[in-house]
Amino acid sequence: MAEKIYLSYEEFREALKGERLPAALVNLDAFDKNARTFTDAVRGTGKTMRVATKSVRCPWVLDHLASLDEDKLLRGIMSYTPEEAAFLASRGYDNFLVAYPSVQPSDLDIMAKLTAEGVTASFVMDSEAHLDAMGQAGRKAGVTIRAVVELDVALSFMSGKLYFGVRRSPVRDAAQVIRLIRYAEKTGGVRVIGIMAYEAQVAGLNDYSPYTRMMNPLKRWIKKRSTPDVAQRRSEVWRALDREGIKLDFINGGGSGSVYTTSADPAVTEVTIGSGLYCSHLFRYYRNLPLVPAAFFATQMVRKPMPGMITCQGGGYIASGAAGFDRLPMPYSPEGLKMLGFEGAGEVQTPVLTPPNYPKLEPGDPIIWQHAKAGELMERFNEVLIVQDGKIAERVPTYRGLGKCFI
Numbered sequence: 001m002a003e004k005i006y007l008s009y010e011e012f013r014e015a016l017k018g019e020r021l022p023a024a025l026v027n028l029d030a031f032d033k034n035a036r037t038f039t040d041a042v043r044g045t046g047k048t049m050r051v052a053t054k055s056v057r058c059p060w061v062l063d064h065l066a067s068l069d070e071d072k073l074l075r076g077i078m079s080y081t082p083e084e085a086a087f088l089a090s091r092g093y094d095n096f097l098v099a100y101p102s103v104q105p106s107d108l109d110i111m112a113k114l115t116a117e118g119v120t121a122s123f124v125m126d127s128e129a130h131l132d133a134m135g136q137a138g139r140k141a142g143v144t145i146r147a148v149v150e151l152d153v154a155l156s157f158m159s160g161k162l163y164f165g166v167r168r169s170p171v172r173d174a175a176q177v178i179r180l181i182r183y184a185e186k187t188g189g190v191r192v193i194g195i196m197a198y199e200a201q202v203a204g205l206n207d208y209s210p211y212t213r214m215m216n217p218l219k220r221w222i223k224k225r226s227t228p229d230v231a232q233r234r235s236e237v238w239r240a241l242d243r244e245g246i247k248l249d250f251i252n253g254g255g256s257g258s259v260y261t262t263s264a265d266p267a268v269t270e271v272t273i274g275s276g277l278y279c280s281h282l283f284r285y286y287r288n289l290p291l292v293p294a295a296f297f298a299t300q301m302v303r304k305p306m307p308g309m310i311t312c313q314g315g316g317y318i319a320s321g322a323a324g325f326d327r328l329p330m331p332y333s334p335e336g337l338k339m340l341g342f343e344g345a346g347e348v349q350t351p352v353l354t355p356p357n358y359p360k361l362e363p364g365d366p367i368i369w370q371h372a373k374a375g376e377l378m379e380r381f382n383e384v385l386i387v388q389d390g391k392i393a394e395r396v397p398t399y400r401g402l403g404k405c406f407i
Contacts, residue, residue, distance in 0.1 A: 003029040003032075003033070003389070004027070004029050004388075004389055004390045005027070005029050005030045005033055005292055006030070006292065007027060007333075007387070007390055008333075009333045009334040009335075009359055009368070010359075011390045012296075012298070012333055012366060012368050013365060013366055014390070015385075015387055015390060015391055015392055016298055016366045016385075019298075019385065019392075021298050021299055021300040021313070021366055022297055022298060022299045022300075022313070022314050022315070022380075022381075023297065023298050023381070023385055024295070024296070024297045024377060024378065024380070024381040024383070024384045024385065024398070025295070025296050025297070025298065025384060025385040025386070025387050025392075026058075026061065026278070026294055026295050026296075026384055026385070026386055026387065027293075027294050027295075027296070027387045027388075028064070028294075028386055028387060028388040028393065029387075029388060029389065030279070030292045030293060030294035031061070031064075031277060031278070031294040031295075032068060033292055033294075034276055034277050034278075034279055034291050034292060034294055035065060035068050035277060036068075037259075037276075037289075037290055037291060038256070038259055038273045038276065038277075039068075039069070039071060039073060041259045041260050041263050042073055042259070042263050042271055043071055043073065045263045045264070047073075047263050047268060047269060047270055047271050048073055048074070048075035048076070048269070048270045048271075049073045049074050049075065049270065049271055049272070049273055050074075050075065050076040050077065050078045050097060050252060050270050050271070050272050050273075051065060051074060051076075051077060051078065051272070051273055051274060051277075052078040052080075052099070052255070052272050052273070052274030052275070053077055053078065053079050053080070053084065053088065053274075053375075054078075054079075054080040054084075054274070054375050055256075055274030055275040055277065055278065055373075055374040055375040056274065056277065056278070056374070056375055056378075057375040057378035057379065057398055057399045057400075058378055058384055058396060058397070058398045058399070059088070059091060059396075059397075059399075059402070060384075060386070060394065060396035060397070061277075061384070061396070062088075062093075065277070075095060075270065076095035076096065076097060076270065077093055077095060077096045077097070078096075078097045078099050078252075078272050078274070079096050079097070079098050079099070080098070080099060080100055080406065080407060081098065081100070081102070081107070081406045081407055082098055082102070082107040082108075082110035082111050082114075082121075082123070083107070083110060083406050084399075084404075084406040085098050085110070085114065085119075085121055086110050086113075086114060087399075087404060087406075089114060089117075089119045089121070094119055094120050095120045096114070096119070096120065096121040096122065097122050097124070097148060097194070097196065097252065098111070098121065098122065098123045098124060099124050099196065100124060101123070101124055101125050101126065101130050101150075103129070103130065103133040105137070108133055108134060108136075108137035108145075109137060109141075111123050111134070111137065111145050112137045112138055112140070112141035112143050112145060113141070115138070115141070115143040115144070115145055115146070116141055116142070116143050120146070121146065122146035122147060122148045122193055122194060123145060123146065123147055123148065124147075124148045124149075124150050124196055125147050125148070125149065125150070125180075126149065126150045126168070126169035126170060126171045126180075127170070127180075128180070128183055130147075131147065131180065131183055131184050131187050131190055132187065134147055134189070134190040135184070135187035135188055135189035135190040136189065137189065138188070138189025138190050139188055139189035140189075143189070144188075144189060144190060144191050145189065145190045145191070146190075146191060146192075146193045146194075147184060147190050147191065147192045147193065148192070148193065148194040148195065148196050148252070149169075149171060149177050149180050149181070149192055149194075149195050149196070150168060150169035150171060150195075150196045150197075150198075151169065151171050151172070151177060151195050151196065151197040151233070151234070151237060152165070152168060152169040152170065152171055152172045153165070153197045153198070153199050153229075153230045153233050153234065154166065154200070154201060155201055155222060155225060155226040155229060164201040164222045164226065165199070165200050165201040166198075166200040166201075166204070168198075173233075173236075173237075174236055174237045174239075174240035174241070175240075177195065177237055177240075177241070178240060178241070178244055178246070180192065181241075181246055192248070193248055193249045193250075194248050194249050194250040194251065194252065195234075195237065195248060195250075195251045195252065196251075196252045196253075197230070197233070197234050197237075197251065197252070197253050197268075198252075198253065198254070198255065198272070199226060199227075199230045199253065199254065199255075199258055199262070200255070201222055201223065201226050202222075202223045202226050202227055202230065202254075202257065202258040202261060202262075203254050203255030203256065203257040203258035203262070204255060204257055205219050205222065205223060205257065206219070206257070206282055206283070206284075206285035206286050207219040207220045207223060207285070207286060207287055208285045208286060208287045209282075209285040209326065210285070211324070211325055211326040212326070220287075227258075227261045230253075230265070231261075231265045231266075231267065234251060234253065234265060234267040234268065235265075235266070235267045237251075237267075238251065238267045250269045250270050251267055251268050251269050251270075252268070252269070252270050252271075252272060253265060253267075253268040253270075253271060253272070254268070254271045254272055255272050255273070255274060255275070256273050256274055256275045256276030256277070256283065256289075256291075257275075257276070257283070257286055257289065259271060259273060259276070259289075260288075260289075274374065274375075275373065275374035275375075276289070276291050276374075277294065277374070278294050278295035278374040278375075278377075279291040279292055279293050279294050279295070279374075280293075280295060280370055280371050280372060280373050280374045280377070281293070281329075281330040281332075281370040281371070281372055282319075282326065282372050282373065283374070284370075293332065293370055295370070295371070295374065295377060296332060296368050296369060296370055297317065297329070297368075297369050297370075297371065297377060297380070297381070298366040298367065298368050298369070299312040299313055299314055299315045299350070299366070299367050299369065300312065300313050300363070300364055300365065300366060300367070301361050301362075301363060301364070301365045301366070301367055302349070302363050302364075303349075303363070305351065308353060308354055308356075309351055309352070309353055309354060310351070310352055310354055310361060310367075311349050311350065311351045311352075312349065312350045312351075312352065312367050313348070313349060314346075314347070314348060314349070314350070315329060315345045315346065315349075315350035315369060316344075316345040316346045316347045316348075316350065317329050317345065317369075317371055317376075317377060317380050318345065318372075319371060319372035319373040319376055320373065320376060321372075321373075325341075325344075326372060327372050328344055328345045328372065329345050329369045329370060329371050329372065330369065330370050330372070331352055331367060331368075331369055332368045332369055332370045333367075333368035334358050334359050334361075334367075334368075335355075336354070336355035336357075336358060337352045337353065337354060337355070337358070337367065338352060338353045339351075339352055339353075340352070340353065352367070378398040378399065378400065379398075379399075379400055379405075380400075381398055381400065381401070382397060382398060382400055382401035383395050383396060383397050383398065383401050384396050384397075384398055
């Protein structure tokens with residue numbers, strides 16, 4: 001079967017003929033190409049991969065990704081809540097890193113239950129308060145909950161007044177990491193087994209964006225300056241742990257946008273991938289990252305309010321993050337469509353400007369869009385249409401379609 005990594009508008013329109021719109025779709029041929037890009041980057045480095053499921057949010061797609069892993073590089077799940085980890089464990093997955101802390105008793109009870117059932121599951125933390133809560137839940141259940149220290153590796157200057165990264169963990173050096181490990185040893189019911197050190201200012205910072213042309217040179221400087229700094233700080237922690245005789249199971253780093261540099265870091269044992277599998281429109285703006293758009297949604301064109309303009313039903317699927325034009329969905333096909341700055345993407349309708357040579361469209365014809373983020377798109381739909389060789393091959397449920405809402 002021939003791969004169709006890029007679909008023309010006519011192919012999109014033919015595949016969607018008779019389908020109810022709006023609809024979400026994944027071009028499996030493009031998805032597979034992106035998966036190969038990540039596998040090729042990690043193969044031969046001695047690293048394994050962990051998939052961030054918040055960037056996928058569709059069990060069928062996760063199963064398909066696992067089926068592609070002939071090299072057995074995909075060794076774990078980075079989930080975003082304990083409930084999600086429990087759900088995926090019930091479907092046969094194992095080796096979870098729950099990457100965002102919580103002290104809610106219900107979440108800690110899930111972590112204890114998973115541990116008692118023999119599931120390998122660890123929980124990110126960055127404070128003694130987190131360890132106290134985890135230790136209490138572990139002792140109550142008669143188990144030892146696995147903990148992972150999140151090390152902040154943001155690039156900062158002037159005592160943090162200039163800060164490039166994400167505001168997450170207060171743990172910034174080896175001494176703090178060791179102090180938390182020793183505290184866990186005294187607490188009981190909890191044990192530190194790994195470190196997560198996510199370089200968001202590299203992995204999550206696109207540097208070729210049409211929305212921030214003036215800022216792109218600065219972004220590239222931040223990434224160039226951060227990459228060796230992050231590697232040095234992870235290495236310093238690793239050496240300090242070795243001097244203390246502390247052996248951990250893994251050091252996790254990176255994301256889709258830093259797969260090449262993180263894979264080259266000797267201190268890292270595993271690399272996270274996620275958003276780049278779908279290559280949402282924000283991931284199209286990375287230099288030297290050969291990903292192709294794979295996830296889309298389609299709305300129906302319903303109006304022609306004036307010459308040079310059409311209106312779509314719905315479409316207002318806005319991404320999280322700092323509010324800005326780059327958080328809006330982007331018209332993808334036909335090429336050349338542009339949104340109106342004063343209206344943007346609306347809850348019930350979205351007008352777009354059409355170029356002079358756009359295909360003849362009639363009410364009911366699909367307009368193809370890309371969400372700014374990856375997995376967030378799946379929270380809007382109960383099912384995803386899986387397109388292969390330009391045709392719909394499967395209809396599969398999202399988390400939402402399975403009645404799941406984890407955050």
